[in-house]
Amino acid sequence: MKMVLEGVRNALLRFLKSGKSYEESVKEFIKELQKELIKADVNLRVVLSITRGIKERALKEEPPPGVSRREWLITIVYEELIKLFGGEKSPEIKPPKKPWVILLVGLQGSGKTTTAAKIAYYYKLDGYRVGLVSADTYRPAAYDQLKQLGEKAGIPVYGEPNSKDAIEIARRGVEFFKQKGFDIIIVDTAGRHHKEEDLLKEMREIASKIKPDEVMLVIDASIGQQAYEVARKFHETTPIGTITITKLDGTAKGGGALSAVAVTGATIKFVGTGEKIDELEVFKPPRFVARILGIGDIEGLVEKVRRTKIEFTEKDVEEFLSGKITMRLIYKQLLSLRKMGPLRKILSMIPGLSLKMPFNMDIEAKQAEQKIKKWLAIINSMTYEELNNPEILDRSRIRRIAIGAGVEPSDVKELIKQYQAIKKLAKQLKRRKDLLEKLQFGARI
Ligand SMILES: Nc1nc2c(ncn2[C@@H]2O[C@H](COP(=O)(O)OP(=O)(O)OP(=O)(O)O)[C@@H](O)[C@H]2O)c(=O)[nH]1
Ligand SMILES: [Mg+2]
Structure with missing residues (x-):
């Protein structure tokens, strides 16, 4: 398909490379985006509303950890353009009946x-x-x-x-x-x-x-x-x-x-x-927009950002089910909890397991949000070593982390407790999983 809105991609590339301040480059990019959308004959009012939305998000939103603000803008543009072209939904192709x-x-x-x-x-x-x-x-x-x-x-x-x-x-x-x-x-x-x-x-x-x-x-x-x-x-x-x-x-x-x-x-x-x-x-609007934004560099970035936002890989789930828990996994779980926690969904689909993730227990929604923020900050203050092996967290490390995250040592301890609870849960799960596998193996013989 010949590129409609090819200019948007070039504008984004210029934005990524621009030496100007973030705010300046956002402004410049917004102007170019408006020009491109108008060139593509998008309704003027729609152009103004979508670019206003993008600008607002670009200046206000904090990118997720590990993602720069410039990279984050690409995700914002990606998401807003998808909305412009009809949202995430894919059309129903398979005829529901015959003839x-x-x-x-x-x-x-x-x-x-x-x-x-x-x-x-x-x-x-x-x-x-x-x-x-x-x-x-x-x-x-x-x-x-x-x-x-x-x-x-x-x-x-x-x-x-x-x-x-x-x-x-x-x-x-x-x-x-x-x-x-x-x-x-x-x-x-x-x-x-x-x-x-x-x-x-x-x-x-x-x-x-x-x-x-x-x-x-x-x-x-x-x-x-x-x-x-x-x-x-x-x-x-x-x-x-x-x-x-x-x-x-x-x-x-x-x-x-x-x-x-x-x-x-x-x-x-x-x-x-x-x-x-x-x-x-x-x-499919998402695929269409991904294509507008171009292959290669930009798509890779969008992917990276999306992955940070999109919770768990299969490997994560496997790791979890094998009982290998790191703070990284918990970090992802925290991020995903903001959007319903698919890990939890996955777990709830395993037969015979009606369980509650400790993170969800007894925490009211608002409090949970605050707590999650705190915990994310705490994890952000940990070293790689600590992330991979939380067992080494002793009193002096806990103090250092608390100061780095701007929280109380008791907050850090609470997170560690949660970590231990999850670890325990994972172990139980692993045992059941092993048992299940054995049973299935036995059934096959
Ligand atoms: N480039 C390009 N040409 C197309 C496309 N779809 C149709 N055409 C061309 O548009 C012209 C008109 O297509 P038709 O399918 O005859 O249009 P129609 O709606 O059946 O026309 P009427 O029956 O007269 O109302 C033809 O020359 C097609 O080859 C397309 O997606 N891309
Ligand atoms: Mg015809």
């Missing part, structure tokens, strides 16, 4: 026929039996166009080139494939009406006749933020289930179209990135 009927609608030339073939091909590769229906009676040789595309991809096409009744063709086409036991049926419609009302009317009639499981609106990315109005108008006529944005490869306005559609709350399912049959991608 699944998709009705494609959209303005003239938006790419419906091409997209119909692309989607058919996409699902065919996924192992579905897919049929195409040509219900366009306006465009000359519309049936031939779809037939040719279908032939290339090995997908059967239903059409009645001599009929003018689009609604009946659609109905019979869907019936034809249903009877043959096809999994997915895609109906291509006309965009070429003299008046827009006629188009909307036909679309409503076809929809009420064939009762599609999914109405997909196809929008050409080059209309930029006008995509908002188009999506809204179509949605008013027939509830639009999903949206595909085409020609993202050929326009600088793709950012505008994507963000405008995201604002309507509609799900962008696919994006078209070229004329060829395989130039179609499932639209």
